[in-house]
Amino acid sequence: MIGRREIAKMAGVSTTTVTRVLSKSGSVSPKTVEKVYNVIRETGYTWNAIASNLSKNNLSNIIALLVPDMTNYYYMEMFDSMMKAARPYSMLISIYSISNMNANEVVEEIVSNRARGIVNMGLVPLTHECMRRVDLAGIKFVHGGIRDREDCDFHIDYQEAVSAAVRHLKDTGCKKIGFLFGMKQKLLHDEKIQCFRRAMEECGYKEPDIFLGSYPNVSASVFGYEQAKKLFSDATPYDALFCLNDMMAVGVMRALMDCGKRIPEDVSVIGFDNIKLGEFFKPSVSTLCGDIIEEAKAYVQYCMGDYTPGVTVKSRFICRESVRKLET
Amino acid sequence: MIGRREIAKMAGVSTTTVTRVLSKSGSVSPKTVEKVYNVIRETGYTWNAIASNLSKNNLSNIIALLVPDMTNYYYMEMFDSMMKAARPYSMLISIYSISNMNANEVVEEIVSNRARGIVNMGLVPLTHECMRRVDLAGIKFVHGGIRDREDCDFHIDYQEAVSAAVRHLKDTGCKKIGFLFGMKQKLLHDEKIQCFRRAMEECGYKEPDIFLGSYPNVSASVFGYEQAKKLFSDATPYDALFCLNDMMAVGVMRALMDCGKRIPEDVSVIGFDNIKLGEFFKPSVSTLCGDIIEEAKAYVQYCMGDYTPGVTVKSRFICRESVRKLET
DNA sequence: CTGTTAGCGCCTTCAC
DNA sequence: GTGAAGGCGCTAACAG
Numbered sequence: 001m002i003g004r005r006e007i008a009k010m011a012g013v014s015t016t017t018v019t020r021v022l023s024k025s026g027s028v029s030p031k032t033v034e035k036v037y038n039v040i041r042e043t044g045y046t047w048n049a050i051a052s053n054l055s056k057n058n059l060s061n062i063i064a065l066l067v068p069d070m071t072n073y074y075y076m077e078m079f080d081s082m083m084k085a086a087r088p089y090s091m092l093i094s095i096y097s098i099s100n101m102n103a104n105e106v107v108e109e110i111v112s113n114r115a116r117g118i119v120n121m122g123l124v125p126l127t128h129e130c131m132r133r134v135d136l137a138g139i140k141f142v143h144g145g146i147r148d149r150e151d152c153d154f155h156i157d158y159q160e161a162v163s164a165a166v167r168h169l170k171d172t173g174c175k176k177i178g179f180l181f182g183m184k185q186k187l188l189h190d191e192k193i194q195c196f197r198r199a200m201e202e203c204g205y206k207e208p209d210i211f212l213g214s215y216p217n218v219s220a221s222v223f224g225y226e227q228a229k230k231l232f233s234d235a236t237p238y239d240a241l242f243c244l245n246d247m248m249a250v251g252v253m254r255a256l257m258d259c260g261k262r263i264p265e266d267v268s269v270i271g272f273d274n275i276k277l278g279e280f281f282k283p284s285v286s287t288l289c290g291d292i293i294e295e296a297k298a299y300v301q302y303c304m305g306d307y308t309p310g311v312t313v314k315s316r317f318i319c320r321e322s323v324r325k326l327e328t
Numbered sequence: 329m330i331g332r333r334e335i336a337k338m339a340g341v342s343t344t345t346v347t348r349v350l351s352k353s354g355s356v357s358p359k360t361v362e363k364v365y366n367v368i369r370e371t372g373y374t375w376n377a378i379a380s381n382l383s384k385n386n387l388s389n390i391i392a393l394l395v396p397d398m399t400n401y402y403y404m405e406m407f408d409s410m411m412k413a414a415r416p417y418s419m420l421i422s423i424y425s426i427s428n429m430n431a432n433e434v435v436e437e438i439v440s441n442r443a444r445g446i447v448n449m450g451l452v453p454l455t456h457e458c459m460r461r462v463d464l465a466g467i468k469f470v471h472g473g474i475r476d477r478e479d480c481d482f483h484i485d486y487q488e489a490v491s492a493a494v495r496h497l498k499d500t501g502c503k504k505i506g507f508l509f510g511m512k513q514k515l516l517h518d519e520k521i522q523c524f525r526r527a528m529e530e531c532g533y534k535e536p537d538i539f540l541g542s543y544p545n546v547s548a549s550v551f552g553y554e555q556a557k558k559l560f561s562d563a564t565p566y567d568a569l570f571c572l573n574d575m576m577a578v579g580v581m582r583a584l585m586d587c588g589k590r591i592p593e594d595v596s597v598i599g600f601d602n603i604k605l606g607e608f609f610k611p612s613v614s615t616l617c618g619d620i621i622e623e624a625k626a627y628v629q630y631c632m633g634d635y636t637p638g639v640t641v642k643s644r645f646i647c648r649e650s651v652r653k654l655e656t
Numbered sequence: 657c658t659g660t661t662a663g664c665g666c667c668t669t670c671a672c
Numbered sequence: 673g674t675g676a677a678g679g680c681g682c683t684a685a686c687a688g
């Protein structure tokens with residue numbers, strides 16, 4: 001691959017001048033510009049972005065997105081939204097799948113690759129040692145979803161949506177409402193569950209059942225399917241079920257049908273995240289969500305040092321066919 | 329961020345020795361190793377992978393995956409599979425969405441970032457100028473799906489699966505079979521369609537209808553939904569429909585239900601790709617697919633110069649609830 | 657076993 | 673309007 005030095009030599013100018021032409025900054029005579037561009041065209045030269053980053057700020061143009069479950073399409077949609085938000089900065093997003101087992105190693109690799117920022121949607125804890133390296137390398141770090149740093153307090157307030165959903169279930173006559181969650185370790189930090197508990201109390205329900213299990217070690221839809229199969233094969237212990245995410249809801253719904261239950265007549269199902277495919281199921285998946293585009297934008301902006309604190313995004317309850325309609 | 333030079337100074341050795349310790353190559357006395365590691369621990373130093381790549385081969389550790397439609401979950405699954413295949417090489421995969429409008433610019437950006445390879449699943453043409461830059465930069469390039477280079481002849485043979493599917497439809501009494509495709513420009517290179525035509529002929533059907541439209545400019549499921557709504561709202565012109573991919577099939581299925589058709593009694597639906605969520609729909613989505621893991625592996629290996637030509641992957645027909653059962 | 661030197665491609669500072 | 677020099681962090685070739 002040809003470099004800036006060869007271009008300079010062939011055009012009979014200095015490397016600095018080539019830089020000036022390429023960056024369109026500083027003043028160069030039109031004639032020189034012309035000459036340099038000609039050589040560039042002839043040679044098929046392309047600018048080396050990584051060398052440039054090395055020389056400038058010692059960081060790459062990558063923002064790392066850490067997710068707990070690569071098979072949850074929601075994260076793919078988040079990835080897509082972040083890519084779009086990153087376009088104006090010509091940043092790349094790259095996804096990493098993390099678990100309690102490998103989180104630290106993955107982050108160390110990311111540090112080695114000098115990502116500009118790390119967005120952790122995984123709710124998995126990292127060692128101090130690891131976080132120290134992140135800091136020393138000058139890499140920004142956000143915990144997606146939860147509010148743990150003053151400088152990046154971006155945050156989705158699920159309360160409103162969850163309360164609306166629980167009220168809707170109550171108004172449509174649901175008596176027993178459960179929540180299908182996942183691994184116990186994540187319970188502590190999860191805002192969805194906190195909002196759910198509060199909403200249940202508000203509506204006068206008693207302490208709700210929350211089902212734990214091995215998600216994300218097994219994929220969400222499989223987990224949902226199996227749990228629902230277990231719960232509903234002989235009985236109908238709940239007439240409404242919240243699921244940690246839409247993927248799980250989809251698994252639950254299929255299991256309910258396989259058990260001969262009708263949705264929503266026998267059981268109402270509500271997920272989180274509003275994945276795009278949710279509308280195409282029959283019945284379509286009701287869901288709770290924030291604004292994924294806003295969220296993605298906030299993360300990218302934070303990583304680029306372009307973020308103004310104080311953003312709280314409202315959530316909404318999207319009421320589709322998987323819950324009973326209000327009688328009117 | 330602290331560098332290798334500071335480490336060397338603090339440990340009282342040369343930078344080369346630090347390199348040797350870090351790379352575990354060459355011979356260093358245990359005592360020196362110890363000393364160096366101590367300093368590294370204290371300082372929170374991390375190795376800079378991009379500088380290393382710059383100095384070695386002038387390429388980064390990224391393989392670029394070009395897809396026509398970020399909202400098609402199949403590509404996310406491909407991405408995931410490629411990531412897993414890339415792990416042993418400590419390579420990263422990064423996805424780019426391309427269309428006829430932006431393909432060349434996107435590729436130029438990738439060249440600037442000195443990706444190790446480019447896997448183009450988009451079936452969009454690039455200019456000679458652009459391909460020249462790719463070559464000059466020493467970047468590997470594969471056209472996913474089609475067989476166009478001798479050195480990377482990886483290829484999925486859909487014929488067997490498509491023929492099996494068409495035979496199955498015939499055996500279950502389907503008379504009129506259509507194919508929902510997408511943009512006309514892609515027709516030429518598409519093997520699925522060629523296989524379909526051949527299979528239809530083999531089974532004695534007359535020249536089949538192939539529906540064109542604006543996919544991937546609109547998302548596959550929306551496209552499928554709208555086309556099927558148009559076709560089936562007043563009549564049942566087909567009793568079986570192939571769709572270019574599962575996302576499209578899902579849209580078609582929902583539209584059919586909304587038109588009051590029963591699947592598969594009135595219409596059988598078959599997609600391509602075997603996306604994971606296909607099983608959870610009711611009815612579950614029948615599909616045609618190759619082996620995504622094999623495919624992903626082949627692409628990564630090719631990009632790493634680790635590929636042995638001559639691989640053809642068999643495809644299979646996965647017969648689920650969206651097609652009629654054979655009477656037995 | 658260890659150190660010196662040069663170079664990867666680019667950018668920035670300073671000088672003319 | 674232009675050029676020379678030094679540095680980003682790392683690796684490789686060549687000594688000793």
